[in-house]
Amino acid sequence: MSAERVRVHGDLYHGEVPDGAIYVGRAAPGLKASPYHNRHRVGGACRVCGRTHDRAESVTTYAQDLTADPELIERVRQDLRGADLACWCPLDGPCHGDVLIRVADGADPLDAVATVLREKEDAAAMLHEKGDAAAAGHEKETATARTREPDTTTERSAARGRKKR
16 A cells, blocks of 8 residues: 555644554644644745745745755655655645655655646646536536426426415
């Protein structure tokens, strides 16, 4: 079984790391900061660089920081290879944990972040396309239902907003 990113269960004040996973997030009540946490927060002014990051920029900046620290890269490869990594990030978006998994397996951090962003973008596009197709099907069904004539007294009454007595 290969390593994967998993989500911390609970809320910020009652977080639980799934069994067997290694927490890679910032300090939270009951959870100690990981040496692998992402210092670049999403939304609001970043305490490190002052910029406001979206998720992709935060993860990219993390990969750049990681690239500048070869000793940390070596620790990632020693400590995290094959392990599930837990973070608070939504699983459907990019996360520094995704980058860490790839770096632990030997990837360069900048190559890892490019792969993560591409995969998450492709997954989002596929979901968007499925959503568009489902919405189009629903619109067609709704249009068909609106144009069909009621065929019973009960349906005609319901269409006028009254119940048959």
